[in-house]
Amino acid sequence: MQKTIIDDSDALLNILPPFVSQPLREREDRGELLEVVMDLGRPPEARFHSYEIVLSPKDVTQEDLEYVASRIGAFNDDNRAGIERTLHRISAMRNRQGRIVGLTCRVGRAVFGTVSLIEDLVQSGRNILLLGRPGVGKTTMLREVARVLADEVKKRVVIVDTSNEIAGDGDIPHPAIGHARRMQVTKPTMQHAVMIEAVENHMPQAIVIDEIGTDLEAAAARTIAERGVQLVGTAHGNTLENLILNPILSDLIGGIQTVTLGDEEARRRGTQKSILERKAPPTFDVVVEIQEFNSVALHADVSEVVDAVLRGRPVLREVRWLDPDGVLQKKQERVLPFSENQPQAAVREAVRKPGEDVPVPRVYLFGVNRVKLEQAAREKQYELSVVPEVRDATVFLTCKAYYRKRPQKVRDAELAGLPVYVLKGNSVGEMRQFIDSISGSRKRVDAVGLALKEAEEAIVQVLNGRDSVLLSPRSSYVRRLQHQMAERSQLASRSLGKEPQRRVEIFRES
Numbered sequence: 001m002q003k004t005i006i007d008d009s010d011a012l013l014n015i016l017p018p019f020v021s022q023p024l025r026e027r028e029d030r031g032e033l034l035e036v037v038m039d040l041g042r043p044p045e046a047r048f049h050s051y052e053i054v055l056s057p058k059d060v061t062q063e064d065l066e067y068v069a070s071r072i073g074a075f076n077d078d079n080r081a082g083i084e085r086t087l088h089r090i091s092a093m094r095n096r097q098g099r100i101v102g103l104t105c106r107v108g109r110a111v112f113g114t115v116s117l118i119e120d121l122v123q124s125g126r127n128i129l130l131l132g133r134p135g136v137g138k139t140t141m142l143r144e145v146a147r148v149l150a151d152e153v154k155k156r157v158v159i160v161d162t163s164n165e166i167a168g169d170g171d172i173p174h175p176a177i178g179h180a181r182r183m184q185v186t187k188p189t190m191q192h193a194v195m196i197e198a199v200e201n202h203m204p205q206a207i208v209i210d211e212i213g214t215d216l217e218a219a220a221a222r223t224i225a226e227r228g229v230q231l232v233g234t235a236h237g238n239t240l241e242n243l244i245l246n247p248i249l250s251d252l253i254g255g256i257q258t259v260t261l262g263d264e265e266a267r268r269r270g271t272q273k274s275i276l277e278r279k280a281p282p283t284f285d286v287v288v289e290i291q292e293f294n295s296v297a298l299h300a301d302v303s304e305v306v307d308a309v310l311r312g313r314p315v316l317r318e319v320r321w322l323d324p325d326g327v328l329q330k331k332q333e334r335v336l337p338f339s340e341n342q343p344q345a346a347v348r349e350a351v352r353k354p355g356e357d358v359p360v361p362r363v364y365l366f367g368v369n370r371v372k373l374e375q376a377a378r379e380k381q382y383e384l385s386v387v388p389e390v391r392d393a394t395v396f397l398t399c400k401a402y403y404r405k406r407p408q409k410v411r412d413a414e415l416a417g418l419p420v421y422v423l424k425g426n427s428v429g430e431m432r433q434f435i436d437s438i439s440g441s442r443k444r445v446d447a448v449g450l451a452l453k454e455a456e457e458a459i460v461q462v463l464n465g466r467d468s469v470l471l472s473p474r475s476s477y478v479r480r481l482q483h484q485m486a487e488r489s490q491l492a493s494r495s496l497g498k499e500p501q502r503r504v505e506i507f508r509e510s
Contacts, residue, residue: 007031007109008086015071015083015090016105017064020044023055034135035106038065039093050389065100073169078162078188082108082169087143087176089165108165110176111137115144116328117296117320121286123153127231129252129283131238132290133412138234139165139210141290145232146208147178155230158183158204162191166210180208192216199224206230218251222283231284240287240299244309245488253287253306255279274460276310278303292391295321297333312453360385361438364393366409367402369426376431382439395438396420421477437477455482458506459489468507473497479504 009030013021016036024030024046036055037045040062044055072090075081079092087108092100114137121128122145130138143166150157157180159166159173167173167182181202185194191209195217198207207224209217212235224231235249236242243249250256257279282302289297297319299305308315319333361384365373370386377384387393396413403410403422413420421437423430451474458469471482479495482504486493492509495502 007107008083008088009033009107011083011086012036012088012105012107015068017067019056019058020064033107035104037102037104038068039102040065062099065103068103068105069100076163076187080163082164084170085168085172085174087165087168087174089163108168109140110143110174111140112144112176113322113326114141114293115148116326117141117294117322118145118288118298119148121288121298121300122148122232125230126285127225127283128233128286128288130232130234130288130290131240131242132234133238136290137293138290142166142208142210142232142234143176146180147176149206149208149230149232150180151178155205156203157181157206157208158198158202159208160185160191160195160198160210162188162194162210166208192220195220195224199227199229204229206232209233211236212249212252215248215251218249218283221252225283233284239289240302240305241309243287244306251280252283253278253302254282256310274464278306278310282306289317291319292321295319362387362392362394364388364390364396364413366396366398366407367426368397368399368423368431372426372428373397373431373434376428376435379428380432380435380439382435384435384438390418393418397423397434399423399426422480424476437475451478452481452485455485455504455506459485459491462491462506462508463489468505470496471504471506473501473503476502482506 013024016024020036020038024033024036029048032048034047034049037047038060041059043057044060046053046055068090069075069081069092072083073081075092079094081090081092082088083090087110089106089108091104091106093102093104095101115122118128118141128145130141132138146157146159146166149155159177159180159182161167161173161182162185164184167177167180173180173182181204183194183198183202185191192214195207195209198204207229209221209231210233212218212221212233221231221233235252237246237249240253243253244256247256255278256276258274259277260274284302287299287302287305289299291297297317299315299317305315305317314334316332316334318330320328320330323329363373363384363386365386373384373386390396390409390413393413396410396418398410398420400422403420410420421434423434451472454471458471461469474482479502483493483495486504486506491506493504493506496505497503
């Protein structure tokens, strides 16, 4: 199935000052526009998928901001507004006195065809949770799910539309939701109450909800599922492992609890006595990780996957994508997850056929000298590819000086589950060590797994009362992962000793 896109771009351009809208009207790539940014005292900018442009040398004035605000709907408590009968979203930044000093005008598009990736799951009646980074298309897919359930499956569908992103601004919903009904939410903090009200007052067979983000909303979702209503929603997080790490949202996939085993049972399982287990049946039967606009990875049995992740066992997930002809393609992929206490950047390994070559690493460089890296690769006779975009990479490479500042690129890479390698400096020697690390990736996965399991056991010991635990000597990369594990468990850690005997100590701060 080919995708059809309706963006009502003229409606957005009509609310902008002429010096902002006119340059956009003249561009042939207007269909790729993501958002227009207007900040007081700065030139207006337009952001596209892979680049940004300045629309005018003229600075935005207070009158320009008021010009836009007067042509759109009222701002809610979340500082969001819209344009009636469209999907566009306008978000405001305010100063301390409440005056608007910045606007982000995001293009809303009704995209027909994306639901074909998961249409069989939608029609099966199972509860589905969509995950993915901001801007990857969660709300777009959710909108079409509502339409398919209402128009094709013929269910009574109610959308709980907190920010009016699913069905647009105004009292009349956008046609993209089909015959689904829409309930608006007066305040974002009342979303959970409207979810329950929808079930009690309007007898839906399916409820669609965007951005489940609090414990009250997670509890409301469980209540809806227990009443036999099909639930389709989105939540904050890129992967199922993100939910396991999130103490609030983990209830959506069954909740996580610490269980103390007897000595005999611990020996039988080959684990420590204190382990993590799923607390209850999951609210959602299926988790869909939206990777790109045309590809998803899905876990069809959430109970089984969560249990496997908590026990450190590999799991299979199904990857689906639309090829250039719009034909649905599928493949199986093995995931080697870290346990709950370990970093979100899981080590993943695609299922390969016997004799199939290991793919060439695609490296994104952030503050790293490309010439020196390519020189080191030639010396090591190792093939790698340097890519211009993070989304195309399998490895993110940066330097310590950049990593310390935690720039947005690094945070995005870690949230996307991309392995992040940190060099001490921009020397060829450091890059040789990096190549040695990735060239021995299979052995390294085993070594990293052992090191992280050692750290996990140490964390449990400290949580159970031990003052501190000193781990075995490890590389700087592995030590960094161990520090992250301690931090996520709200414990302190430090590195001791000199290379190659430098190691991590995990302890509880007094």
